[in-house]
Amino acid sequence: xxxxxxxxxxxxxxxxxxxxxxxxxxxxxxxLRGRLTTKQTSAGxxxxxxxxxxxxxxxxxxxxxxxxxxxxxxRIRISEQTSRRGREELEAMLDGYQLDAKQVRTxxxxxxxxxxxxxxxxxxxxxxxEHICPDCAKRELEREANYRGLQSGARDRLxxxxxxxxxxxxxxxxxxxxxxxDLTKFDEISATTDDIELVSTSELDVHRDLKESVQKFDTLLxxxxxxxxxxLLEGRDQLVVSATATGKxxxxxxxxxxxxxxxxxxxxxxxxxxxxANQKHEDFQExxxxxxxxxxxxxxxxxxxxxxxxxxxxxVIVGTYEGIDHALRTGKDLGDIGTVVIxxxxxxxxxxxxxxxxxxxxxxxHYCETNDDDTQWVYxxxxxxxxxxxxxxxxxxxxxxxxxxxxxxxxxxxxxGSEKIDVENKLVxxxxxxxxxxxxxxxxxxxxxxxxxxxxxxxxxxxxxxPYHAGLDYGQRKRVERQFGDQDLAAVVTTxxxxxxxxxxxxxxxxxxxxxxxxxxxxxxxxxxxxxxGRPDYHDEGTVYLLVEPDCTYHNSMEMSxxxxxxxxxxxxxxxxxxxxxxDAAVEETLANVTVAGKRAKVLNDRMVGEVxxxxxxxxLLEYGFIDGFEPTPLGRAVTEYFLEPDEAFAMLDAIRKGAxxxxxxxxxxxxxxx
Numbered sequence: 001x002x003x004x005x006x007x008x009x010x011x012x013x014x015x016x017x018x019x020x021x022x023x024x025x026x027x028x029x030x031x032l033r034g035r036l037t038t039k040q041t042s043a044g045x046x047x048x049x050x051x052x053x054x055x056x057x058x059x060x061x062x063x064x065x066x067x068x069x070x071x072x073x074x075r076i077r078i079s080e081q082t083s084r085r086g087r088e089e090l091e092a093m094l095d096g097y098q099l100d101a102k103q104v105r106t107x108x109x110x111x112x113x114x115x116x117x118x119x120x121x122x123x124x125x126x127x128x129x130e131h132i133c134p135d136c137a138k139r140e141l142e143r144e145a146n147y148r149g150l151q152s153g154a155r156d157r158l159x160x161x162x163x164x165x166x167x168x169x170x171x172x173x174x175x176x177x178x179x180x181x182d183l184t185k186f187d188e189i190s191a192t193t194d195d196i197e198l199v200s201t202s203e204l205d206v207h208r209d210l211k212e213s214v215q216k217f218d219t220l221l222x223x224x225x226x227x228x229x230x231x232l233l234e235g236r237d238q239l240v241v242s243a244t245a246t247g248k249x250x251x252x253x254x255x256x257x258x259x260x261x262x263x264x265x266x267x268x269x270x271x272x273x274x275x276x277a278n279q280k281h282e283d284f285q286e287x288x289x290x291x292x293x294x295x296x297x298x299x300x301x302x303x304x305x306x307x308x309x310x311x312x313x314x315x316v317i318v319g320t321y322e323g324i325d326h327a328l329r330t331g332k333d334l335g336d337i338g339t340v341v342i343x344x345x346x347x348x349x350x351x352x353x354x355x356x357x358x359x360x361x362x363x364x365x366h367y368c369e370t371n372d373d374d375t376q377w378v379y380x381x382x383x384x385x386x387x388x389x390x391x392x393x394x395x396x397x398x399x400x401x402x403x404x405x406x407x408x409x410x411x412x413x414x415x416x417g418s419e420k421i422d423v424e425n426k427l428v429x430x431x432x433x434x435x436x437x438x439x440x441x442x443x444x445x446x447x448x449x450x451x452x453x454x455x456x457x458x459x460x461x462x463x464x465x466x467p468y469h470a471g472l473d474y475g476q477r478k479r480v481e482r483q484f485g486d487q488d489l490a491a492v493v494t495t496x497x498x499x500x501x502x503x504x505x506x507x508x509x510x511x512x513x514x515x516x517x518x519x520x521x522x523x524x525x526x527x528x529x530x531x532x533x534g535r536p537d538y539h540d541e542g543t544v545y546l547l548v549e550p551d552c553t554y555h556n557s558m559e560m561s562x563x564x565x566x567x568x569x570x571x572x573x574x575x576x577x578x579x580x581x582x583x584d585a586a587v588e589e590t591l592a593n594v595t596v597a598g599k600r601a602k603v604l605n606d607r608m609v610g611e612v613x614x615x616x617x618x619x620x621l622l623e624y625g626f627i628d629g630f631e632p633t634p635l636g637r638a639v640t641e642y643f644l645e646p647d648e649a650f651a652m653l654d655a656i657r658k659g660a661x662x663x664x665x666x667x668x669x670x671x672x673x674x675x
Contacts, residue, residue: 011073013090013101014111015082020090022050023116024069033114034058036066038089045093053114067097076101077118081108107133127168137168144172148414149551154563157186157412175550177415177423184411184545186570191407196222197229205233206254207261209291214254221247223401224254230399233258237377237396239345241387243404244531251399252341252378253287260292260315265338265373267316268364270324272344272357274298278474279481279503280343281318292316297323321347322643325360328367328596329640337373340364345379346524348390348609349577355610356643358579359589361394362604363596382531383524385574393609405536410544412566420512420547421460427545431508432463432490440538443484444491445504447529448512449554454493457512463490470495496521496529508543509533513562518555520565523572546570579610583620584645590617591626595640598630620646 008031012023022034032052039048047063070076078090078101087103094101105124109132110117117133125137132140138159145155161183162171174183198219204211214220220228223242232238232255240251256267269284271277281296288294295311297319312334317324327334342361348354368375377396384390391398415423424446431442446457454467466480466489483489484504492504496516509532514521521529534542546569552562560568581589589612593601605612621627624646626636639649655665 008069008073010075010077010116011069012077012079012104012106012111012116013082014079014106015086016112020082020086021111021114022066023111023114024073025116030115034061034066038093044096045089046096047093070094070097070099077104077106077116078102079104079106079108079111081106081111105131107131107136109133109136125162125166125168132168134163137162140168141172144175145550148175149561150175150414150563154414154548154550154567157567174412175414177413177419177547179413179423179426181411184413186410186412186546189404189408189410192402192404196225196401198222199225199228204228204254206258209261210254210258213287214250221250222403223247223399224251226401227251227399228254230397232378235374235376237394238399239379239381239384239387239391239394239396240399240401241381241384242399242401244382244528246401246403246405248380248382249343252339252343252380255376255378256316256339256341257288257292259338259376265336265375266314266334267339267341268324268334268337269316269318269341270321270343270360271318272321272347273470274320275470275477276343277318277320277323278477282478284316284318288316294318297327321357321360324364325356325592326641326643328360328363329592331596334367336371337364337368337375339376339378340368341378341380343380345390345394346381346383346577348579349522349524349575351519351580354579355581355585355589358608358610359592359604362608363593365607366597366600366604383527383574384577385524386576386578390577390609406534406539406541408530408533408542408544410530410546410570412546412548412570414550414563415547416549417552420549421457423545423547424457424510424512425461427508427510428461428463428465428491431543436507436539438538438540440505440507441487441490442507442539442543443487443489443505444508444510445506445532446491446493446510446512447496448493449496449515449517451495453512454495457493458491461491461493465489465491465493468492468494496525504532505535505538506532507534507539507541508545510545510547512547513554514546514548514565514569515554515558515562518557520558520560521569523569523575524577526569526572527574577609579608581610581612583616584647586612586614586617587620587624587626587646588640588643590614591621591632591636592640594621594627594630595632595637601630624649 007026008024010025014021020036022036024031034050034052036047037049038045047066050061050063050066051058052061076099078087080103105119107117107119108130119131119133123134124131125134127137141158141162158171165183170180170183200219201215201217223246227238227240232251240248242248252269259265260267269280271280277296277298281294284294292315294316295314297310297317312332347357379394379396387398387400428444431444434442448454448457451469451471454469458465458467468477468480480492484492509530530544533544546566548563548566550563590601590605593604597604602614605614625633626639627633632640652665
């Protein structure tokens with residue numbers, strides 16, 4: 001025993017009921033844990049019984065051995081949780097051996113379990129009316145996280161906050177949707193402005209009517225200036241990559257409207273969504289309707305399309321990808337095309353529909369070549385991880401501009417499905433009750449994953465709000481846009497599917513869900529959506545809140561939970577835009593290319609961004625009876641005209657043969673496409 005205690009560093013004493021816990025440490029490790037009972041003698045308090053823990057047992061030791069450890073200890077410490085009576089008793093006992101002890105601030109939980117954990121101002125974690133050590137605080141937080149089903153990424157973040165703020169209750173409160181801004185703040189993305197020499201609008205070499213329109217501004221914005229300086233007005237094809245609200249759209253307009261006014265071919269401005277096409281059509285009508293004929297092409301119903309509202313002879317055609325692709329697949333004459341603007345070109349990387357944009361671009365290029373048009377191509381995106389590579393694949397010059405007009409604070413808090421709307425209500429109220437230095441109230445976009453949820457959230461918000469999704473008719477959507485623009489609404493609640501859609505001037509973006517339908521958001525989609533927070537002409541900063549439900553998924557096919565996805569998105573790097581092709585996608589695009597280009601279909605396949613297994617796809621088309629040589633069969637023509645995948649086509653054929661009602665067949669196919 002004496003050899004063991006020769007090197008004792010610290011002997012720690014802590015009151016535990018009528019006894020004292022004894023902890024002996026050497027070289028930073030616990031040497032033994034015991035229990036001391038004192039006795040009163042004529043000389044004062046002295047060791048009575050001393051027992052040492054051995055597993056679940058307590059082994060009696062002679063009191064003299066305890067005294068020997070006292071004498072050989074470099075430091076003797078008494079916990080501050082020991083009562084005054086207990087401290088006085090211990091100090092009187094130590095005085096009898098001419099030994100001194102210091103009172104130390106320790107972790108009560110550790111002390112009760114026979115661990116010596118001294119606390120400093122740097123290590124103490126507040127827990128109600130006491131302080132505990134970081135390890136115990138982490139264990140308490142872990143228990144709460146386990147109860148909530150929190151996953152590893154979120155746990156790491158909570159532990160970081162725990163050590164940073166030193167308050168267990170404040171951090172644990174985040175798990176029930178508390179909005180302590182010092183704790184919910186994940187980071188801040190600073191406003192950045194590159195040093196770009198701005199182009200004066202008076203110096204632009206464009207048609208005089210267009211120059212009059214843009215001269216309401218003295219200079220172009222930086223990304224617009226970069227594009228012009230690098231040959232935009234000389235017909236250079238460009239891929240323009242810049243953050244939301246930096247002015248990319250005008251880059252396409254400068255090229256396309258100028259050419260249309262000069263009689264050098266019409267402008268096709270293509271977007272992914274009907275809602276966005278409707279808005280762009282209205283914008284073009286308002287800005288250029290007195291100079292140019294503007295028309296809209298947003299696709300074809302799978303039941304009937306009479307094309308009444310589409311004028312292929314117009315100077316400006318605003319369309320959805322599918323709308324223009326349908327025109328190509330059905331052989332419509334689009335006239336002479338001077339400029340094609342593909343907005344949101346990062347949709348090439350979308351798993352389900354990226355191949356359709358890839359095919360559209362190739363087919364449209366074929367149309368322009370066959371028509372002998374000298375067409376300029378302008379591709380726009382806020383989010384591309386492999387911009388240089390994509391520019392090469394599109395044979396376009398890269399114009400990349402890193403700017404964020406206002407700073408954005410990103411916040412994370414945790415809330416269950418029923419708690420989220422209460423949190424959203426607080427956030428919407430807080431934003432709308434405040435005004436920026438420019439005199440605008442804070443307004444909120446709430447992104448969620450279903451139309452039904454849009455209505456549910458909007459109904460339960462205290463301040464005026466409105467749902468906004470593709471299920472509303474054009475007039476309903478325009479009314480919401482107008483009310484939001486006039487600051488009559490505190491919030492709009494929209495689906496993630498419209499993230500690239502209308503330009504609501506919001507100061508705050510709230511993620512009610514991190515899913516788009518039954519798929520988790522990609523980093524590109526997430527960045528696109530959060531970029532809607534904050535406008536330089538309206539707001540001093542943007543705010544983004546992720547409301548994360550621990551251990552939540554929206555479909556059994558989802559591998560990660562929402563809390564895992566949250567920190568993947570917040571910390572994730574921009575993913576490269578790569579167009580994936582499975583067998584069905586390869587078959588669909590090859591069939592469309594055969595329909596449009598006949599024997600040149602392989603040329604169209606070869607210049608697409610994605611790798612298309614043409615030989616295999618042609619074999620499948622022959623097997624399915626979709627082509628005969630280099631011509632589509634009547635079945636193949638119907639399949640490509642209505643954008644059917646092979647399994648959809650065969651399901652329809654089977655239903656027809658069984659005598660199913662046509663409308664029931666179409667409804668079933670449409671429902672298969674719904675999230």
